[in-house]
Amino acid sequence: MKYPLIAAGLCAASMAAAEAPVLTVYAPDYFASEWGPGPGIEAGFEERCACDLQFITGDVLPRLLLEGERTEADAVIGLNTDVTLKARESGLFGTHGQDTSGLTLPIEWSDDVFLPFDWSYLSFVYDNTKLENPPTSFEALLEMPDDVKIVIQDPRSSISGLGLLLWVKSVYGDDAENAWTRLAPKILTVTKGWSEAYGMFTDGEADMVLSFTTSPAYHIIAEEDLTKSAAIFDEGHYVLVELAGKIATTDQPELADSFMEYVLSEEFQSMIPTSNWSYPAQLDAEKLPAQFLQLGTPEKAIFLSEQEANDVRDGALEEWRNALSQ
Amino acid sequence: MAKRLVPIKPVYGLGAVSAALILLLTLGTLAAVVTRAEGVSALRPADWAALRFTLWQAFLSASLSVLLAVPVARALARRQFFGRSALVTLLGAPFILPVIVAVLGLLAVFGRSGILSTMLGWVGLPPVHIYGLHGVVLAHVFFNIPLATRLILQGWLAIPAERFRLAASLGFDNADIQRVLEWPMLRAVVPGIFMVIFLLCMTSFAVVLALGGGPKATTLELAIYQAFRFDFDLGKAALLAVIQFGLCAVVAVIAWRVATPAGMGAGLDRTVERWDTSNPVLRAQDFTVLVFAKLFLLTPLVVIFLKGAGAVWTLPDVVWWSAFRSVLVALGSAALAISLALSLALLAVKLGQKRTAGFVEGFGYLTIAASPLVVGTGLFIMIFPFARPSDLALPVTAIVNAAMSLPFALRALSPALRDIENDFGRLADSLGLSGWSRMRLLILPRMRRPLGFAAGLAAALSMGDLGVIALFADPESATLPLQMFRLMTAYRMGDAAGAALVLLALSLCLFWVFDRGGRVDADT
Numbered sequence: 001m002k003y004p005l006i007a008a009g010l011c012a013a014s015m016a017a018a019e020a021p022v023l024t025v026y027a028p029d030y031f032a033s034e035w036g037p038g039p040g041i042e043a044g045f046e047e048r049c050a051c052d053l054q055f056i057t058g059d060v061l062p063r064l065l066l067e068g069e070r071t072e073a074d075a076v077i078g079l080n081t082d083v084t085l086k087a088r089e090s091g092l093f094g095t096h097g098q099d100t101s102g103l104t105l106p107i108e109w110s111d112d113v114f115l116p117f118d119w120s121y122l123s124f125v126y127d128n129t130k131l132e133n134p135p136t137s138f139e140a141l142l143e144m145p146d147d148v149k150i151v152i153q154d155p156r157s158s159i160s161g162l163g164l165l166l167w168v169k170s171v172y173g174d175d176a177e178n179a180w181t182r183l184a185p186k187i188l189t190v191t192k193g194w195s196e197a198y199g200m201f202t203d204g205e206a207d208m209v210l211s212f213t214t215s216p217a218y219h220i221i222a223e224e225d226l227t228k229s230a231a232i233f234d235e236g237h238y239v240l241v242e243l244a245g246k247i248a249t250t251d252q253p254e255l256a257d258s259f260m261e262y263v264l265s266e267e268f269q270s271m272i273p274t275s276n277w278s279y280p281a282q283l284d285a286e287k288l289p290a291q292f293l294q295l296g297t298p299e300k301a302i303f304l305s306e307q308e309a310n311d312v313r314d315g316a317l318e319e320w321r322n323a324l325s326q
Numbered sequence: 327m328a329k330r331l332v333p334i335k336p337v338y339g340l341g342a343v344s345a346a347l348i349l350l351l352t353l354g355t356l357a358a359v360v361t362r363a364e365g366v367s368a369l370r371p372a373d374w375a376a377l378r379f380t381l382w383q384a385f386l387s388a389s390l391s392v393l394l395a396v397p398v399a400r401a402l403a404r405r406q407f408f409g410r411s412a413l414v415t416l417l418g419a420p421f422i423l424p425v426i427v428a429v430l431g432l433l434a435v436f437g438r439s440g441i442l443s444t445m446l447g448w449v450g451l452p453p454v455h456i457y458g459l460h461g462v463v464l465a466h467v468f469f470n471i472p473l474a475t476r477l478i479l480q481g482w483l484a485i486p487a488e489r490f491r492l493a494a495s496l497g498f499d500n501a502d503i504q505r506v507l508e509w510p511m512l513r514a515v516v517p518g519i520f521m522v523i524f525l526l527c528m529t530s531f532a533v534v535l536a537l538g539g540g541p542k543a544t545t546l547e548l549a550i551y552q553a554f555r556f557d558f559d560l561g562k563a564a565l566l567a568v569i570q571f572g573l574c575a576v577v578a579v580i581a582w583r584v585a586t587p588a589g590m591g592a593g594l595d596r597t598v599e600r601w602d603t604s605n606p607v608l609r610a611q612d613f614t615v616l617v618f619a620k621l622f623l624l625t626p627l628v629v630i631f632l633k634g635a636g637a638v639w640t641l642p643d644v645v646w647w648s649a650f651r652s653v654l655v656a657l658g659s660a661a662l663a664i665s666l667a668l669s670l671a672l673l674a675v676k677l678g679q680k681r682t683a684g685f686v687e688g689f690g691y692l693t694i695a696a697s698p699l700v701v702g703t704g705l706f707i708m709i710f711p712f713a714r715p716s717d718l719a720l721p722v723t724a725i726v727n728a729a730m731s732l733p734f735a736l737r738a739l740s741p742a743l744r745d746i747e748n749d750f751g752r753l754a755d756s757l758g759l760s761g762w763s764r765m766r767l768l769i770l771p772r773m774r775r776p777l778g779f780a781a782g783l784a785a786a787l788s789m790g791d792l793g794v795i796a797l798f799a800d801p802e803s804a805t806l807p808l809q810m811f812r813l814m815t816a817y818r819m820g821d822a823a824g825a826a827l828v829l830l831a832l833s834l835c836l837f838w839v840f841d842r843g844g845r846v847d848a849d850t
Contacts, residue, residue, distance in 0.1 A: 029808070034644050035816035056716055065558050066362070066706060072714070086558060149438065154535055156552040188438070189457045189539045192532045192548075195814035199430055200536075202819050204439045218817040277817065321372060324540040 022052045023255045026064060028078040029057045037275035044271070045262050051255055061087055068092070074250040075259050077117065079243045080159045082166075084114050085306040087245070094248035096260045103282050106301035107239055114243040116281040117263045118272045120212040121237035121298055122163045123230040124150065131207055137234040138171050142182040149188035151197040151206040155317060158193050159240065164210055166309055167238035169316040170302045176316060180323030187324065213237065213295055218277045220291045229296065236300030241281070341673025344666040348689055351729045352696040355704020356567055362707055363561030373549050373566070380545040381573070383459060383534065384527035387466035392520050394467065395474030396512065398619045401612035402475070403482035404600050413616075414476070415838050417623055421472045422786040422833045423630075424807050425532045426814075427826040431626035432456075432465055432537075434633070441625065457539030465533050470523045472623060477522075477737060480776070481515035482508070484741070490600055500608060521581035522733055525574055525694040546570055550697050560703075567700045574695035578688065627830070634827025637820045645809050645825050649832060652806040655724045656788040656836055662728035663784035664777060667735035671743045690733030701726060719803050727788035734787075735780035742776040743769065778844015782837035789833040806832070 023045075032038035032055035042053045060076050061083050067073075069092065079087060087093060096115040103109050105119055124141065126134055131148070135141040153161030172179040188206050191197040201209035212230070219225040244263050246256045262268050266287070269280035273289050285293070304312070402414065420428060435441050436456045443453030456464065485507055493503050531547035538544075546566055553563040670689060705722060709715050715722075746769055754760075754768050770777070790807060804812065806829050813822035 030812060030815040033804075033812040033816065034642065035812060035818060058716075059555065062554060062558060062703075063706070066703070067710060070710075083556075154541070154548075156548065156556060157535075162556075184540075187540060189536055190541065191536045195811065196426055196429065196532070196536050198817070199426070199814060199819055199822075200433065200437075203430060203434065203437075205433050205437045215817070222817070318372075321541045325375075325542045 020050065020052050021252055021255060022054055023049070023252055023259060024054050024056060024072050024074050025259065026060045026073045026076040026078075027055045027057055028060055031055075031078045031276070032057045035275075037271050040271045040275060041262075041268060044267050045259060048262070049255060049258055051252075053259075064092060065090055069249055071247060071249070073247050074252045074256045075244060075246050077242075077244040077263070079114065079245065081114075081241045081243065081303075081306060082159060082162050082309055084111075084243065085310050088113060088306070092247055092249070093245045094250075096244070096246055097257055098260050098264055102264075104279075104284065105239070105241065105281055107241075107303045109241075114245050115260055115263060116241045117244050117268070118276055118278040118281055119239055119241040120214045120278040121230075121239055121301070122160060122167055123211065123213040123215075123232070123237055123296075123298075124208045125201065125211040125215045125228055125230050126208045127227050128229045129227045134229070134231045136232065138168075138179075139235075141186075141231070141233070142179060144186060146185040148186055148208065149206045150183075150186050150208045150210070151188050151200050152190055152210040153194055153197050154190045154192060155320060158191075160194050160210055160212075161190070162313075163238050163240050165316050165320055166304050166312065167302060168320075169312050170238065170304060171235045177319035177323050180320055181326065184324050184326060190324070212240075212278065213298070214273075214278050214292070217273070217289075217292055217295055220294065221274060221289065232296040232298050234299070236302045237298040239301045239303045241303075242276075242278070340665070340669035344669045345673070345689065347666070348670075348692060348729060348732065351701060351705075351726065352692045355696070355701045355708070356564060356571075358704040358707040359560050359567070359700055360564045363559075363564055366561040366565050367559055369562075369565070372544070373546075376544040376546055376549050377569070379543060380528055380547075383462050383466070383543070383545075384524045386459075386463050387470065387527040388520050388524035390463060391467050391470040391474045391523050392478075392516055394619075395471050395478055395519075396516075397611075397615045398471065398475045399478035399482060400508070401615045401619075402479055405612050405616075411842075413620070414479070415834065415841065416627070417619070418472045418476060418783075418786070418837060419627055419830065419834055420468050420623055421470065422783075422790050422837065423469075423830060424790045424810070424826070425530075426811070427630060427830070428469065428626070429465065429533055429536045430633075431630045432468060434629040435625050436461075436464065441629075457537060459538070459543065461537035461539065462534050462543055465537050466523075466527045466530065468623065468626070469533075470526065471619070473734070474519050474523060475619075476779070477519045477734075478512070478515060480738065480779075481511050484745070485511055500605070517581040517584040518737060521578060521691065522694065522737065524577060525691055528570065528574070529694065529697060547697060547699075550699055554699055554703065563697075563700065563703075567697050570697060571692075571695050574691055578691045630823070630830060631827060634823040634825075634830075637824025638827055641821060641824050641828070644804075645806070645813075645821070645828070648804045648809040649806045649828055651720065651803060652789050652829075653832060653836070655720055655727065655805060656785040656833075658721075658724040659727040659731070659788035660781045660785035660836075660840065662724060663731045663735050664781050666728060666732055667739050667780060668743075668777075670732075670736060671740040674740055675743050675747050690736045693729045693732050698726075698730075701729075716803075720805075723805065724788070728784060731780075731784035731787045734783050738776040738780040738783075739773065742773050746772050774844045776844070778840050778842070781844075782840030785840060786833040786837040789829060789836065 027038060030036050038055050042055065045051075045053050056073070060078055064071055064073060064076065065086070068090075071092065093113050095112045097112075098115055100109050100111075100115070103116060105116055106121075109116055124135075128134070135144060152164055155161040155165040168179055169176045189200075191200070194211070197206075197209050198211060198215075200206050201211075208231070213232070214230075216228040216230055219228040244260065246253075246260055250256045264282050266283065269283040270287065272278060272280040272283075273292055279288075279292075398417075402410065423431070433440060433456070436454055437443065438453050438455075440454070446453060489507055490503070493507060498506065528545070529547050531545045531551065534543050534545050535548065546569065550563050550566045550570075553559045553566065705726070706715055709718060709722075750768060750772070754764055759768060806825065810822050810825040810829060813819075813825055
């Protein structure tokens with residue numbers, strides 16, 4: 001007598017599980033980790049979609065390109081502007097369908113394939129109790145004494161490292177190699193990724209580290225440590241934008257669309273500052289955490305479109321390598 | 327000569343299966359990457375520069391590691407003192423540290439604001455400048471001296487006590503013993519060890535960048551990484567990987583030619599007693615060597631301990647869960663590594679002396695010469711049509727980690743197995759010992775030490791590795807090194823230091839348990 005009931009219960013349970021549609025989103029590891037924005041976003045979206053949002057982490061674009069059209073991703077989040085050309089050429093992405101006129105980016109954005117969800121300015125972060133007279137321009141940085149040591153990331157293995165390469169190229173143009181030559185004696189070392197470099201800075205090994213204008217926010221909010229500042233340069237700062245996109249062949253197009261919509265929602269955007277430690281892509285300044293308003297803000301934003309970045313990249317890399325290999 | 331040995335038929339089958347698995351993981355994954363390549367792009371001048379630098383730093387690192395390890399191993403071999411076995415275990419730690427932890431530990435000692443520079447500052451000297459080729463070599467020596475020491479020490483311990491007794495009764499002094507016993511032993515073991523370290527240094531790249539000070543210090547592995555991550559040029563990645571394999575093959579052949587078997591013969595497993603080393607000069611020499619080795623290898627570990635100790639108790643639960651997962655992966659990986667190595671070694675012994683060496687070296691080198699990125703990507707390409715790679719994240723990690731520790735396991739097991747068959751094979755044959763009973767009564771008991779060592783090393787190496795998992799990772803099943811990395815990217819450097827300490831402690835524990843397990847009550 002009991003068994004049919006149990007069987008019915010099992011059936012119902014498995015049907016319920018089968019009915020909740022799954023939205024698969026590829027994301028970089030830091031994004032979906034316990035300490036990134038992922039868990040909050042998953043909970044928030046599942047509340048409104050009656051679905052199961054699953055993050056798959058790893059190297060987003062290489063993985064997507066390997067999988068091609070057979071990918072099970074419905075959407076991706078966490079691409080950078082520097083890889084979008086390759087992503088766009090793959091033809092795997094559909095349009096995001098969102099109105100981007102309300103974005104609060106420091107640059108123009110009218111792309112209908114890649115949707116910004118956060119951004120930050122690259123900057124050199126230093127300890128304001130140790131470094132007197134921090135540089136106020138790139139020129140001043142190059143003029144600093146050689147015993148001020150800086151750690152940067154390798155443009156061949158790191159997005160922020162590549163950003164710096166484009167930043168220098170944008171500021172100095174044909175004179176970029178010379179600028180790198182002048183910077184070279186101050187470069188303590190070049191690391192594979194951001195973590196090693198930042199770890200070396202917080203360990204006191206380097207005086208300045210290539211990071212973001214928003215990095216001090218972490219120290220202020222999470223550690224109540226006011227000693228970290230970002231140097232603000234007159235020539236302007238390179239902007240790194242992180243993007244989301246919808247996969248054209250998704251079998252959950254409505255869900256993917258509503259995820260795109262959610263990305264620009266105030267709920268999503270308000271989670272960004274203190275989980276990704278960057279600026280949200282669409283949130284008015286007064287809604288940011290108060291501490292973000294203490295951060296230094298560059299007057300001018302520098303940004304190369306994916307085509308421009310692609311055109312100058314190889315040449316700039318060669319200049320960088322020559323100057324730093326002396 | 328060894329052809330008469332036909333102990334356990336099914337084991338040869340297993341050996342063949344293991345060999346096939348290794349080929350699949352190394353050359354198979356490379357072939358999988360090639361199938362997805364769209365043409366081959368030419369190498370740039372920068373790639374050639376990278377190639378030269380790769381070879382040069384690997385040569386320097388391997389030479390120095392081996393040269394410095396010989397006196398340390400000798401001191402450990404001929405001295406008995408309180409805490410010696412703990413020291414031997416601890417000295418193994420640098421080898422199993424995740425790169426990023428080791429680099430920060432080294433910098434705390436040798437960096438601009440490190441202990442050494444601070445001490446130099448007291449006497450008015452400028453700080454050490456660690457960044458450059460010498461920094462890369464220093465880090466590689468730090469990683470590899472422990473490995474070289476352990477493997478050379480095994481060579482020393484494999485000289486039977488009877489040889490030293492005979493030497494003493496013939497009135498040999500220390501110089502005679504060096505010439506007659508120790509030099510032939512070194513001649514047999516050192517080329518292979520040099521080769522392993524050379525290859526390990528060839529495929530290293532994060533440490534090279536961090537301490538190399540800039541793009542002058544670029545290895546082939548970075549070029550492969552760049553081809554994958556930034557250019558998505560699989561053809562170029564595959565081409566670079568082929569070059570890497572080719573170079574390894576050349577160096578492997580050289581090492582194989584140089585090595586000559588020592589032929590120490592069988593002994594009765596008595597405790598080694600040395601009559602030649604009591605003179606005060608040699609004592610002082612060994613003492614100095616050990617003090618320097620301890621300072622060099624243990625100071626960075628102490629720093630890592632001090633940095634992490636404060637954060638360990640407040641680590642979030644997820645870190646402990648990932649530690650638990652890592653231990654499971656490590657255990658699986660150790661079991662697998664032992665099975666692979668033992669079955670390959672049994673197969674190798676059947677193939678005979680000279681060919682054995684070639685076979686063992688060959689398979690061992692194959693897995694270190696393989697670029698972790700190529701292996702990971704190739705596996706992904708192979709698995710993707712059939713299953714969700716993320717679902718297989720942990721098994722794949724265990725298998726790849728096992729393959730990566732194979733060279734060390736083989737190096738520990740195969741000489742031991744060969745000696746057993748040479749020394750006791752005839753007796754066992756005459757007693758009709760074959761099949762599993764030969765395994766159970768003769769081989770396994772006599773191999774407890776190398777088995778324990780190999781399992782310990784495999785488990786510990788598996789704990790620290792995060793090489794191939796990038797494409798497979800799944801947020802729910804992060805291993806401890808990955809979790810540590812996540813903490814760092816979330817600015818939580820303090821917690822990351824705590825996680826690093828947990829990782830270090832667990833790796834050492836695993837190594838100690840296996841290694842000790844192999845030695846407790848062992849008659850050999």
